[in-house]
Amino acid sequence: MKYSPLIALSLAATVPIVSGYAITGDTVNCRSGPGTSYSVVKTYNKGQDVSITCQAPGTDVNGDNLWDKTSAGCYVADYYVSTGTTGYVTSKCGAGSGTYPITGDSVNCRSGPGTSYSVVKTYNKGQDVSITCQAPGTDINGDNLWDKTSDGCYVADYYVSTGTTGYVTSKCGGSGGGSGGYPITGDTVNCRSGPGTSYSVVKTYNKGQDVSITCQAPGTDVNGDNLWDKTSDGCYVADYYVSTGTTGYITSKCGGSGGGSGGNLPGLDATQSSHARAIIAEAKRENVGRQGCLAAIATAITESNIHIDANSNVPASFDYPYDGVGHDHDSVGIFQQRVEYYPDIAADMDPAQSAGQFFAGMVKVSGWQTMDVGELCQAVQRSAFPGAYEPNVPAAQAICAADGY
Known part of the structure; x- marks a missing residue:
């Protein structure tokens, strides 16, 4: 079969420009985070223009749950800003920069994605955190996602105002093809010379330690999971003890059986x-x-x-x-x-x-x-x-x- 030539263009993404919008309410509060539970930083008067740097979902105010972060660094309810729409007029707060406000009081940031990991530090309500990647872990009120911050620790996504219970950036380790790092969930987990408990132990990993998965293979069943992950150390660890977010494959099978690993793909070098x-x-x-x-x-x-x-x-x-x-x-x-x-x-x-x-x-x-x-x-x-x-x-x-x- 003959394929159409590949069309390659250099394209630049366009991003809405920050603009000034008028306040429509009398003495409108601008808060430290996107909701009425956050502290008041300052107030705006009716008719005063504000510059919106980004927008985030938060407390619903008369049917509008959007909050506008102003150039003063605080959040005002979008309901009281004349933007001409109840939708976004610029990017979500954190889009690209990965910075989002903490919604809980004294929220723990842990050494791994779950409550069993040790506390590294705490964040205060309204404090902005930079999310470098995200990983599945302990479920907190229906949200099992944990956000790894620029401080190198994990905070429950439930306490971070990202506007969604899903991913806002890549999974921790997010290479999927060999360089991805995933945290070990068990204490002193053996890495073996082959995909099963009958193989000799090559080394051990500690709880919370990140491992890079180069490929995966079926082997001895460990608590209902028969997948084994080959790490960059050249040994195999039971997938049950690795927080990959699934009991299925996240990369190719060891030995290149992962679906087309040999030869070139159609039309490509x-x-x-x-x-x-x-x-x-x-x-x-x-x-x-x-x-x-x-x-x-x-x-x-x-x-x-x-x-x-x-x-x-x-x-x-x-x-x-x-x-x-x-x-x-x-x-x-x-x-x-x-x-x-x-x-x-x-x-x-x-x-x-x-x-x-x-x-x-x-x-x-x-x-x-x-x-x-x-x-x-x-x-x-x-x-x-x-x-x-x-x-x-x-x-x-x-x-x-x-x-x-």
Whole structure:
């Protein structure tokens, strides 16, 4: 079968500009967080203009649960701001920067994603935290997600105002293809020479220690989970004792049986195929299905022709492996993610981690599971060229199908 040529354009994401809006209520409180339970920082008078830096969901005020963070660093109920809509007029607080306010009093940040881990530090209500990645763990009031902060510890997502109970960034370790780190959940867990308890012990891991999974294989059943994870140390640990968020595969099977690990994918060379497989492995790990795979691959083709591009305007991008050099704004990597909004350059320049960032934005799009793929790509990327993605969907279909979708 002959495939259509891959169309590659350099596209820059557009982001709404912060504007000034008039206060509509008399003596409106601006609070330390997005809700009426937060302390009052200052007040605004009717008719006074405020500049909105970002917006976040919070306490419902007369049917509007949106809160606007002003240039003064505090939050005012959107209901009292004349923005012309009850929806977003700019980005969500934390979008790109990963910074979100704590909603509970004296919230513990622990050494791992669960209440059994030791407390490293505490955060106060209204304090902003930077989320570097997220991992499943102990369920807190129906939310089993834990957010790893820039302090290197984990806080229950339930106590962080991210606006969703789902992922807002990549999973901790988010490579899905070999470099991903996942925390050990058991005490003194053995790593063995093969996938089973009959194999010799090579080394041990301590509770909370992160391990990098290079591949996975079936073996001895441990409490209902027969999967074993091969780590970067070359030994196998029972998946039951690793917090991957699932009892299924998060990367390829050991020995290359993970669905198309040999040879090039349709229409791609070896480099592109390697990157595409990392993206597809992340799609499987994130459980975003064929729709997510199609959107990510079509976007990758369009943005960079599935190449990792450094950028002459971003010197730090040259510190990581790259296939080519671009010059568009501060866009880097396969998905041409702008450093202004995706400041983790290491993640931007990594195929799977950048895919994780793409998926984090994708799942926030209402109706993403069923919408037109080209439109979904545009909804995530917000490109100046909205029609550029659709022509690459057929190629994405062939590539995803060849690697298990």
